[in-house]
Amino acid sequence: MAAAEVHDAAAALVAFHESRAGVRGLVESGVTTVPPIFLTPTAPPPPQQESPAAAFAIPVVDLSLPRPDAVALIRAAARSCGFFHATNHGVPAGTLAAAVSAARAFHEQPRAARSAFYSLEPGGGAVAYSTLPNAQRAGAPLLPWRDSFRIRFGPWEEGDGEPELGLGRLPAAWRDALREYHRALAGFGKEMVGLLSEALGVGAERLEEAMRVEGWLMACHYYPPCPEPARVVGSLEHTDPSLFTVLAQDGIGGLQVRRDGDGDGDGAEWVDVAPVPGALLVNVGDVLKVVSNDELKSVEHRVVIKSTQDARVSIALFFNPANRDKSDLLGPLPELVTPEKPALYRSFTLPEFISSRREYGHSRSSIERFKVNSSQ
Ligand SMILES: O=C(O)CCC(=O)C(=O)O
Numbered sequence: 001m002a003a004a005e006v007h008d009a010a011a012a013l014v015a016f017h018e019s020r021a022g023v024r025g026l027v028e029s030g031v032t033t034v035p036p037i038f039l040t041p042t043a044p045p046p047p048q049q050e051s052p053a054a055a056f057a058i059p060v061v062d063l064s065l066p067r068p069d070a071v072a073l074i075r076a077a078a079r080s081c082g083f084f085h086a087t088n089h090g091v092p093a094g095t096l097a098a099a100v101s102a103a104r105a106f107h108e109q110p111r112a113a114r115s116a117f118y119s120l121e122p123g124g125g126a127v128a129y130s131t132l133p134n135a136q137r138a139g140a141p142l143l144p145w146r147d148s149f150r151i152r153f154g155p156w157e158e159g160d161g162e163p164e165l166g167l168g169r170l171p172a173a174w175r176d177a178l179r180e181y182h183r184a185l186a187g188f189g190k191e192m193v194g195l196l197s198e199a200l201g202v203g204a205e206r207l208e209e210a211m212r213v214e215g216w217l218m219a220c221h222y223y224p225p226c227p228e229p230a231r232v233v234g235s236l237e238h239t240d241p242s243l244f245t246v247l248a249q250d251g252i253g254g255l256q257v258r259r260d261g262d263g264d265g266d267g268a269e270w271v272d273v274a275p276v277p278g279a280l281l282v283n284v285g286d287v288l289k290v291v292s293n294d295e296l297k298s299v300e301h302r303v304v305i306k307s308t309q310d311a312r313v314s315i316a317l318f319f320n321p322a323n324r325d326k327s328d329l330l331g332p333l334p335e336l337v338t339p340e341k342p343a344l345y346r347s348f349t350l351p352e353f354i355s356s357r358r359e360y361g362h363s364r365s366s367i368e369r370f371k372v373n374s375s376q
């Protein structure tokens with residue numbers, strides 16, 4: 001890139017953030033082509049023909065099944081594609097629908113109202129609205145075609161002031177819908193920790209006892225329609241840094257997961273996660289992959305923009321260990337380490353993991369560096 005172009009790109013990025021109106025702001029102002037500050041896909045869009053992988057459907061786990069059956073289904077899904085849809089999950093349909101509607105309403109409110117929340121601070125404040133640049137491509141922070149409203153529900157420390165103060169700035173109906181969804185998901189998350197623990201064969205209580213799991217970070221994503229959808233990226237391919245993530249989405253679609261053709265990376269294909277109405281999508285994150293000593297898979301996924309007409313809304317809730325001090329070590333559970341399968345990772349702390357994630361971006365290397373015999 002010539003120096004003048006670099007300068008123009010940097011200036012365009014500054015101007016974009018100063019607008020405080022997100023990608024939706026551009027769409028509202030009537031753009032008909034994608035500005036150069038947006039990420040473009042590295043590969044041409046996948047062919048739309050029906051290949052065997054494209055016909056693959058994410059497993060569905062009906063949580064009203066007898067528990068051993070549900071556990072077996074979760075085990076199979078978490079060991080293969082890393083994702084599954086949970087149905088009969090106990091979160092009332094109305095609670096789910098109201099949260100997705102509230103997230104949409106936030107992003108679709110007049111620009112002056114939503115721009116009051118605009119902030120690029122990573123952890124600062126209890127709420128933040130922004131289009132987060134993706135720094136994965138060295139030296140060129142480019143933008144995804146996505147705006148996010150992030151809500152932190154904890155942990156609160158002395159000096160944080162009134163917890164959830166930020167959320168209190170929302171109109172009561174949206175705030176209550178998002179709080180109620182969070183409350184319901186906290187219950188679902190506890191249930192899921194037990195099921196995943198059983199799926200690992202270590203007993204229903206073990207994972208919770210070792211991790212003390214909390215779902216503190218919620219991201220309400222908004223993928224505006226795009227005049228040139230094939231030229232943008234909704235979310236770059238990544239694995240989640242969580243223990244596990246629970247996603248609610250509307251019916252538009254766009255999430256894709258990587259499927260390994262032959263298990264060793266050759267012939268990998270991206271397959272659509274077709275939305276299942278009313279279901280919650282659960283995926284294994286990097287921390288659970290480590291804790292399971294690679295018994296469970298955290299699988300790469302990405303979001304493509306499907307529509308020139310409709311905005312897509314999703315809500316991700318990230319479940320993480322609440323044990324996040326320097327003295328709390330993460331690593332494979334001792335029960336899962338045997339002479340035949342020695343520990344694949346050394347122990348590390350959550351702060352170490354977070355700084356590795358900052359250094360390596362959202363790539364796999366952020367956990368590879370903790371691999372035993374890793375040269376990094
Ligand atoms: O919006 C989606 O479907 C996926 C979001 C996601 O992958 C994430 O927030 O980590």
Ligand SMILES: [Fe+2]
Pocket residue numbers: 238239240301
């Ligand atoms: Fe993700």
